[in-house]
Amino acid sequence: MNRDDRRFLGALAVLGGGYVLLIAAMFAADLFFTSPAQLWRALATPEIRFAIVLTLLSASASAVVSILVAVPLGYLLARCEFPGKRLINAVLDIPVVLPPLVVGLSLLILFQTAPARFFEKHAFQVTYAVPSVILAQFSVAAAFGVRVLQAAFSQMTPRSEQVALTLGCSRAQAFFLVVLPEARRAVVAAFAIAWARSLGEFGPVLVFSGATRMKTEVLSTTVFLELSVGRLDAAVAVSLLMILMAVLVLWILQHLGRSDAIDPTVRR
Amino acid sequence: MITLDRVTIRAGGFRLQDLSFEIPAGRYGVLMGRTGSGKTTILEAICGLRAVPQGRILLDGRDVTPLRPADRGIGYVPQDRALFQTMTVRQNLSFAPGVRGWGAADTAARVAELAELLRIAPLLDRRPADLSGGEAQRVALGRALAAKPKILLLDEPLSALDDETWEGMTVLLHQVRKATGVTTLHVTHRREEARRLADQVLVLADGAVRPSAPADLEELRR
Numbered sequence: 001m002n003r004d005d006r007r008f009l010g011a012l013a014v015l016g017g018g019y020v021l022l023i024a025a026m027f028a029a030d031l032f033f034t035s036p037a038q039l040w041r042a043l044a045t046p047e048i049r050f051a052i053v054l055t056l057l058s059a060s061a062s063a064v065v066s067i068l069v070a071v072p073l074g075y076l077l078a079r080c081e082f083p084g085k086r087l088i089n090a091v092l093d094i095p096v097v098l099p100p101l102v103v104g105l106s107l108l109i110l111f112q113t114a115p116a117r118f119f120e121k122h123a124f125q126v127t128y129a130v131p132s133v134i135l136a137q138f139s140v141a142a143a144f145g146v147r148v149l150q151a152a153f154s155q156m157t158p159r160s161e162q163v164a165l166t167l168g169c170s171r172a173q174a175f176f177l178v179v180l181p182e183a184r185r186a187v188v189a190a191f192a193i194a195w196a197r198s199l200g201e202f203g204p205v206l207v208f209s210g211a212t213r214m215k216t217e218v219l220s221t222t223v224f225l226e227l228s229v230g231r232l233d234a235a236v237a238v239s240l241l242m243i244l245m246a247v248l249v250l251w252i253l254q255h256l257g258r259s260d261a262i263d264p265t266v267r268r
Numbered sequence: 269m270i271t272l273d274r275v276t277i278r279a280g281g282f283r284l285q286d287l288s289f290e291i292p293a294g295r296y297g298v299l300m301g302r303t304g305s306g307k308t309t310i311l312e313a314i315c316g317l318r319a320v321p322q323g324r325i326l327l328d329g330r331d332v333t334p335l336r337p338a339d340r341g342i343g344y345v346p347q348d349r350a351l352f353q354t355m356t357v358r359q360n361l362s363f364a365p366g367v368r369g370w371g372a373a374d375t376a377a378r379v380a381e382l383a384e385l386l387r388i389a390p391l392l393d394r395r396p397a398d399l400s401g402g403e404a405q406r407v408a409l410g411r412a413l414a415a416k417p418k419i420l421l422l423d424e425p426l427s428a429l430d431d432e433t434w435e436g437m438t439v440l441l442h443q444v445r446k447a448t449g450v451t452t453l454h455v456t457h458r459r460e461e462a463r464r465l466a467d468q469v470l471v472l473a474d475g476a477v478r479p480s481a482p483a484d485l486e487e488l489r490r
Contacts, residue, residue, distance in 0.1 A: 159350035165337040166315050166344040167364035168415060177367075181354040 027243060034236045042237035047213045048222055052241070054133065055218040059198035062137035066145040066194035067187060074149025074190075075179070079158065095143040100203025103139055107132070107208040128210045133218060136204035141194040148193055152186030153179075192253040196246055219245075269293040270314065270419060270453055272477075275323030279309040282475075286323075289470055289477050293328065293418075296445055296452045298462040300480075301472030307455040308347065310472070311421045314453070315344050327419050328451075340419075343412030343450070347424040349404050351396035357407050358392040364415035382410040385447055386440065402433035406440065413448060422454040426461055438464045 001009075042048050076082075077089065095103060110116055111127045119126075126132050160182065164174035180187070202220040209216040211225055219242050226235040270291040277284045284306050291297035301307045312318040314325055316337035325333050332340045352360050361382055365375040383389040386406040396404060405425060412420060425441070426434050442465065445452060454465060462469045462480075469480035 157348065157350065159346050159348055160352055162312075162315070162317050162337075163344060163346060163350045163411075164352075164363070164367075165317070166340070166342055167411070168338045168367040170336075170338065173367060177363075178352055182352070184354065 030236055030240050030243070034233060034240060038233050039237045039240065042234050042241070045234075047217065048219075048234075048238060050214050051217045051219050051222045051238075052245075054130065054216075055199060055220075055242075056245075058130065058133045058137055058218060059195050061134045062141050062198040063145075063191050063195035065134070065138050066142035066198075067191050069142050070145030070149045070190050070194070071180070071183075071187065073146045074151075075153050075175070077146070077150045078153030092143050092146055095140045096147075100140065100201070101207055104136060104204035104207025107136060107139060107204060111208075127208065128212070128216060130216065132209040133205055133216055136208045137198035137201045140201055140204060141197040144197050145190040145194040148190040149183070149186055152183050152189075156182060188253055188256055192250050195249060195253070199242060199246055199249075269326070269328050270297070270451055271324075271326040271329075272310075272314075273324040273326065275313065275325060276321055277306075277309055277313045277318055278321060279306065279312075279318060282306070284309060284475050287477050288323075289479065291451055291453055291468060293451050294449050295467040296454065296465055297468045297470060298454045298456060298466035299470045299472060299477070300456060300459070300462055303457060305472050306475070307457075307472055308423055310477075311344070311423050311453065311455055314340075314419075314421060315342060316340055341417050342419040342421055343415075343417040344421045345405075345408045345412045345423060345425055347427065349396075349408040351399075351404055351408055351411070353396050356393050356395055357388060357399070360396070360407055360411045361392075361414050363411060368415050370415075378414055378416075382414060385444065386410045400433075401429055402437060405429065405437060409440075409444065413444070413450070416448075418451060420448075420450045420452045422452065424456055425454065426456070426458070441465055 043052075073092075077085065098106075108127065111120065111132075116126075124131065126135060156179070161174045161179050164178045165171070169177060200220060201218075202224065205216070205218060205221060206224065211217060211221045213225070217225070219238055222238045223235045223242075226232075226238060272287050272289050275284075275287045277287070287310065299307055299310065309318060313320050314327075316332070316335060320333055323333075324331050327340060327342065352363065355363070358379055361379045362375050365378055370378070379392070380389075383392060386409060388403065388406050388410060391399060391403055391407065396407070399407060409422075409425070422441075426437050429437060438461070441452075441454075444450070454461070456462065470477050471480050
């Protein structure tokens with residue numbers, strides 16, 4: 001590496017490294033603010049335990065539903081030309097750019113309309129109940145999942161799918177037997193992004209689901225509730241817990257995304 | 269037999285119009301033309317991957333123009349081979365028989381037969397990422413032939429191969445043709461490939477396909 005390379009790469013490292021340092025410093029500050037004893041105390045609280053379980057379940061449900069819509073939407077947007085495609089692309093940016101509170105408010109208003117009320121009356125309660133938590137998380141998380149999969153399908157050559165068609169596949173068979181397995185890593189990545197977004201979702205959940213303890217409280221709400229009553233130590237303990245959960249789940253998903261982890265018997 | 273009868277093909281910004289040619293059953297046709305002249309587009313139209321707004325495509329006398337790719341009974345090897353990356357070589361070879369509902373024993377026997385013909389038996393449990401260019405080409409050929417198609421379409425099958433592998437592949441293509449009797453359309457821009465393999469040479473230039481004159485073919489063989 002010559003001097004010019006060193007200076008250029010060094011400048012990039014300084015600029016990028018500052019951000020990495022900021023994240024590490026925030027995590028370290030949380031870590032030093034609390035103690036294992038405080039963490040255990042927080043974990044022992046029934047309300048926080050409930051919030052942990054609801055967070056895990058709702059984020060997982062939201063991520064699963066996100067994938068169910070992100071795979072078809074990502075594929076259609078990447079592979080097909082159709083009228084209104086630009087409009088749909090713009091619509092999908094709304095959950096990403098809109099302030100989270102506005103997403104929550106919009107959901108709340110949507111569920112004041114006659115069809116939604118009819119649904120709630122005859123099917124099940126959504127607003128201020130567990131389904132509202134999942135829906136609030138999903139409405140934002142799915143948009144991120146769509147973008148990940150749209151990019152992945154755009155980068156994949158359509159050739160293998162076309163060959164599958166000539167070999168006897170219907171379009172659906174080619175998709176499920178060839179395209180989807182080849183997009184496996186992207187699907188796992190989209191799931192991970194959707195799950196992580198759902199874990200951290202706060203604004204829409206607060207507005208659409210409320211912050212009722214032992215009913216619609218998720219960990220992001222817990223941080224807010226603990227902070228609002230001045231229990232900073234509990235808020236930090238829960239924040240740390242969220243970081244640990246996110247790291248653990250993302251690590252597991254990253255491991256699953258590696259193809260040799262799925263089929264270790266096959267030589268790569 | 270491959271027959272194109274006054275076919276028009278739309279492809280992105282350009283159109284190929286009024287294309288007509290015929291490759292008799294069991295013969296090896298080579299379609300030559302410059303890069304970007306539309307050779308691949310013609311193969312894709314025969315496969316059913318491109319719209320044909322006018323004209324007819326007949327395979328062994330059957331009009332396949334309205335049929336979907338799966339129902340045309342063709343084997344197709346694209347230029348980039350497009351092997352199924354998540355599958356082993358064995359799974360790639362078993363794919364078409366599997367989709368077409370062959371039994372496990374018939375599929376296994378066909379894979380063994382192809383592995384011997386194409387000399388890929390030691391590669392059967394490998395993934396495409398672990399294959400050399402020549403090996404990947406042989407596997408792609410095997411995958412295309414697996415369900416015993418009557419028609420084989422090869423898009424620049426010998427491009428990006430070193431001289432030695434190229435030599436081996438031309439010999440192999442000869443052997444495959446002898447063993448299977450499949451009607452072949454091979455697209456290339458290299459005269460040497462036509463000289464080695466072709467019974468019939470077609471030239472695509474200025475949006476029209478014309479048979480190469482016998483004198484040209486003789487010249488190629490010299």
